[in-house]
Amino acid sequence: MPAARQTFDLVIAAxxxxxxxxTTLDGQIEWRRSPGGLVTAMESVMRGRDGAWVGxxxxxxxPPEPFGEGDIHLHPVGLSxxxxxxxxxxxxxxTLWPIYHDVIVPATFHREWWTSYQSVNQRFAxxxxxxxxxxxxxxxxxxxxxxxxxxxxxxxxxxxxGWFDHIPFPPVELFAQxxxxxxxxxxxxxxxxxxxxxxxxxxxxxxxxxxxLKAQTRGDLVQVExxxxxxxxxxxxxxxxxxxxEALAKQPEVIARAREIRASLGDxxxxxxxxxxxxxxxxxxxxxxxxxxxxVERQIGPPEVTLVQVxxxxxxxxxxxxxxxxxxxxxxxxxxxxxxxxxxxxxxxLHHSYPREEMAxxxxxxxxxxxxxxxxxxxLVAKEYVACRHxxxxxxxxxxxxxxxxxxxxxxACNPHDIEGLxxxxxxxxxxPAKDKQRIMRSLxxxxxxxxxxxxxxxxxxxxAAAPExxxxxxxxx
Ligand code: ADP
Ligand code: G6P
Numbered sequence: 001m002p003a004a005r006q007t008f009d010l011v012i013a014a015x016x017x018x019x020x021x022x023t024t025l026d027g028q029i030e031w032r033r034s035p036g037g038l039v040t041a042m043e044s045v046m047r048g049r050d051g052a053w054v055g056x057x058x059x060x061x062x063p064p065e066p067f068g069e070g071d072i073h074l075h076p077v078g079l080s081x082x083x084x085x086x087x088x089x090x091x092x093x094x095t096l097w098p099i100y101h102d103v104i105v106p107a108t109f110h111r112e113w114w115t116s117y118q119s120v121n122q123r124f125a126x127x128x129x130x131x132x133x134x135x136x137x138x139x140x141x142x143x144x145x146x147x148x149x150x151x152x153x154x155x156x157x158x159x160x161x162g163w164f165d166h167i168p169f170p171p172v173e174l175f176a177q178x179x180x181x182x183x184x185x186x187x188x189x190x191x192x193x194x195x196x197x198x199x200x201x202x203x204x205x206x207x208x209x210x211x212x213l214k215a216q217t218r219g220d221l222v223q224v225e226x227x228x229x230x231x232x233x234x235x236x237x238x239x240x241x242x243x244x245x246e247a248l249a250k251q252p253e254v255i256a257r258a259r260e261i262r263a264s265l266g267d268x269x270x271x272x273x274x275x276x277x278x279x280x281x282x283x284x285x286x287x288x289x290x291x292x293x294x295x296v297e298r299q300i301g302p303p304e305v306t307l308v309q310v311x312x313x314x315x316x317x318x319x320x321x322x323x324x325x326x327x328x329x330x331x332x333x334x335x336x337x338x339x340x341x342x343x344x345x346x347x348x349x350l351h352h353s354y355p356r357e358e359m360a361x362x363x364x365x366x367x368x369x370x371x372x373x374x375x376x377x378x379x380l381v382a383k384e385y386v387a388c389r390h391x392x393x394x395x396x397x398x399x400x401x402x403x404x405x406x407x408x409x410x411x412x413a414c415n416p417h418d419i420e421g422l423x424x425x426x427x428x429x430x431x432x433p434a435k436d437k438q439r440i441m442r443s444l445x446x447x448x449x450x451x452x453x454x455x456x457x458x459x460x461x462x463x464x465a466a467a468p469e470x471x472x473x474x475x476x477x478x
Contacts, residue, residue: 005130005131006073006131007131007132007133007134007136008050008051008052008073008131008132008133008136009051009133009136009137010049010050010051010052010136010137010139011051011052011053011054011128011131011132011136011137011138011139012042012046012051012052012053012054012138012139012140012141013053013054013055013124013127013128013138013139013140013141013145013148014038014039014042014053014054014055014140014141014142014144014145015055015056015088015092015141015142015144015145016034016036016038016039016055016056016058017034017053017055017056017057017058017074017076018033018034018039018042018043018046018053018055018069018072018074019031019032019033019034019057019058019069019074020032020033020034020057020058020059021057021058021059021064022058022059023059032353033353034058035277035312035313035314035353036277037166037238037378037379037380037381038141038142038166040240040380041238041239041240041380041453041456042141043072044241044244044453044454045453045454045456045457046072047070047071047072048071049071049072050071050073051072051073052072052073052074052075052131053072053073053074053075054075054077054124054127054128054131055074055075055076055077056076056077056078056079056088057076060079060080060081060083060084061078061080061081062078063076063077063078064076075127075131077120077123077124077127078123079120082116083116083119083120085317086110086112086113086115086116086117087113087116087117087119087120087144088144089315089317089318090108090110090112090113090116091110091113091114091116091117092117092143092144093315093318094107094108094113094318094320095107095108095109095110095113095114095178096143096144096178097143097167098320099170099174099175099177099178100143100167100168100169100170101167101168101170101281101374101375102168102170102174102374102375103174104280104281104374104375105280105320107177109178109179111179114179114180117147118147121145121146121147121148121151121187122147122151124145124148125147125148125151125152125155126155128140128148128152128156129152129155129156132156132159134158135158135159135160136159136160137159137160137162137461137464137465138152138156138159138160138161138162139162139163139164139460139461139464140152140161140162140163140164140191141163141164141166142164142165142166142167143165143166143167145163146163146184146187146188147183147184147187148163148187148190149161149163149187149188149189149190149191150186150187150188150189150190151187151190152190153190154190160192160464160465160467160468161190161191161192162191162192162193162194162195162460162461162463162464162467163188163191163193163194163195164194164195164196164236164238164460165194165195165196165197165201165205165377166197166238166377166378167197167377168197168198168201168375168376168377168403169196169201169202169204169205169208170204171204171207172204172207172208172211172212175204175208175212176208176211176212181208181212182212182213185205185208185209185212185213186213188205188231189209189215189222189224189231191231192229192231192232192464192467192468193231193232193233193460193463193464193466193467194231194232194233194234195234195235195236195460195463196233196234196235196236197235197237197238197377197378197403198235198237198403198406199234199235201235201377202220202233202234202235205233206220206222206233209222210222213225216472218472220232220233220234221233221469221472223471223472228471229468229469229471230468230469230470230471230472231467231468231469232463232467232469234463236456236459236460236463237378237403237406237407237451237456238377238378238380238403238453238456239380239383239448239451239452239453239455239456240380240383240384240387240448240452240453241387241452241453241454242383242387242448242449242452242453243449243452245360245384245387245388246387246388246390246449248356248357248360248388249360249363249364249387249388249389249390250390251357251360253357254357254360254361254364255361255364257357257358257361258361258362258364258365259365260361261361261362261365262365265306265308265348266303266306266343266344268302268303268304268305268306269304269305270300270304270305270306270367270368270430271305271306271308271365271366271367271368272291272305272306272307272308272366272367272368272369272370272426273307273308273309273310273362273363273365273366273368273369273370274287274307274308274309274310274311274369274370274371274372275310275359275362275363275369275381276310276311276312276373276381277311277312277314278311278312278313278314278321278324278325278328278351279314279315279321279324280320280321280324280374281373281374281375281376282372282373282374282376283372283373283374283399283416284309284311284324284328284372285324285327285328285331286372286374286416286417286419286422287309287370287372287416287422288309288328288331288332288335288347289331289419290419290422290423290426291307291335291346291347291426292331292335292339293419293423294423294426294427295335295339295346296339299423299427300427300430301339301346302339302340302341302344302345302346303341303343303344305430306344306345306346306347306348307346307347307348307370308347308348308350308362308366309332309347309348309349309350310350310352310354310362311328311349311350311351312351312352312353313351313352313353325351328349329349332347332349335347359384360388363384363385363388363389363394364388364389364391364393366385366394367393367394367395367430368394368395368397368426368429368430369381369382369385369394369395369396369397370397370426371385371396371397371398371399371402371404372397372399372414372416372422373399373401373402373416374399374401374416374417375401375402376399376401376402376403376404377403378402378403378404379398379399379402379403379404380404382396382398382402382404382408382411383404383408383448386408386441386444386445386448387445387448387449389441389445390445392437392438392441392442392445393437393438393441394437394441395412395429395430395432395437395440395441396408396411396412396429396441396444397411397412397414397422397425397426397429398411398412398413398414399413399414399415399416400413400414400415401415401416407447407448407451408444408447408448410440410443410444411440411444412425412426412428412429412432413425414426
């Protein structure tokens with residue numbers, strides 16, 4: 001008789017595992033930390049919980065066998081090269097991602113991509129169904145897996161199902177463009193509880209159910225057609241491991257490294273920093289434009305002021321990302337060519353991923369942190385910066401179009417579309433007296449410390465445990 005499969009009371013499903021398998025040029029297999037905020041947050045949540053994580057190992061082909069990473073059980077789901085092209089790069093990142101981020105670039109619709117999205121979601125649902133214990137809690141993550149909740153419910157009606165949206169949920173006017181809008185909503189309504197970054201995202205979802213499915217809704221509840229069930233949709237904004245980051249940034253080696261970074265840049269009076277996946281949602285072009293104009297106008301300039309832009313490689317086979325990369329690299333080249341000096345480039349551009357210690361040192365070294373997305377579900381970088389500034393130094397310039405801005409109002413707010421306004425926000429962040437900046441940083445830190453990632457996970461899991469709700473009784477408000 002085959003050995004019984006191990007089952008788990010807590011199973012999470014996300015497109016990516018926390019580590020990516022990378023085959024090096026000489027054929028060796030290495031495991032590297034996966035990119036993005038979802039992994040950062042969920043890795044700290046899953047530590048010490050004895051749960052399982054179902055996800056893709058980051059390379060096309062047969063999946064590796066399940067394995068342990070510390071105390072997390074990893075269960076890889078395989079994606080073929082065609083799945084990567086159609087489900088991941090295609091439907092997830094060239095159809096859904098643009099629609100969910102204000103159509104900053106146009107969305108592409110292909111019926112084959114949708115077919116692939118359905119079959120990969122089914123595979124994830126089956127993988128979860130196989131390892132979830134009786135009445136387990138299953139927590140599904142993000143836009144790549146929106147059909148999993150309903151698929152899983154069909155396979156395993158006994159489990160409790162939650163879904164969390166790490167990115168914005170679009171207004172119904174944009175969501176309605178999707179030819180498969182009804183199926184996506186029905187897929188999500190398989191969940192007992194749906195969590196969003198902002199109340200506005202949850203409202204957009206409820207409104208889409210009401211308008212496009214004609215579902216009965218009341219407040220944050222949606223009646224699921226043909227059942228006695230209803231799903232709840234509300235905001236539970238994600239956060240960072242405040243204590244862990246603070247402790248990291250207090251390590252003497254990290255503090256020394258921060259000093260070394262500043263020294264190697266020629267000890268500028270003002271070191272500005274941008275840290276993003278190289279994504280068109282992050283407003284990197286707008287940031288560079290504002291910076292370039294400030295240099296041209298001689299409001300600031302090297303060697304007193306310099307900008308370090310760290311841009312993690314991302315989704316490099318999707319055309320919009322390739323175009324962004326070449327545009328950013330050309331702009332950096334032009335700014336340095338025209339405005340840099342020997343030994344003092346105006347922009348230090350780094351297209352790499354770094355270990356956590358190096359990121360903490362960069363945060364600690366930076367006088368001004370530039371977070372200027374055109375749209376971002378949360379933006380954990382903003383909260384990480386704040387968590388690392390135990391010295392109360394630094395200033396955060398923060399776009400109003402991030403989820404983080406809804407919690408970090410005291411930051412130097414900007415609308416990145418308004419280049420003049422962005423320039424003023426940068427100048428304010430540089431010139432505000434140190435005492436006032438310390439006061440601001442103290443209150444930003446209090447907010448992030450009180451609402452850290454562990455509290456987020458506890459709130460989410462409590463809301464999921466309280467679901468499902470009894471059926472709606474009162475009159476429906478549409
Ligand atoms: P997104 O999830 O869209 O990439 P977030 O700001 O929410 O944006 O999360 C990004 C995460 O990736 C953060 O934890 C950040 O520290 C990390 N990160 C970003 N750039 C790098 C890099 N170059 N090296 C290592 N980690 C990075
Ligand atoms: C964002 C998304 C995640 C995604 C990450 C990295 O944080 O919300 O779901 O994993 O970006 O993107 P990638 O396509 O490399 O997984």
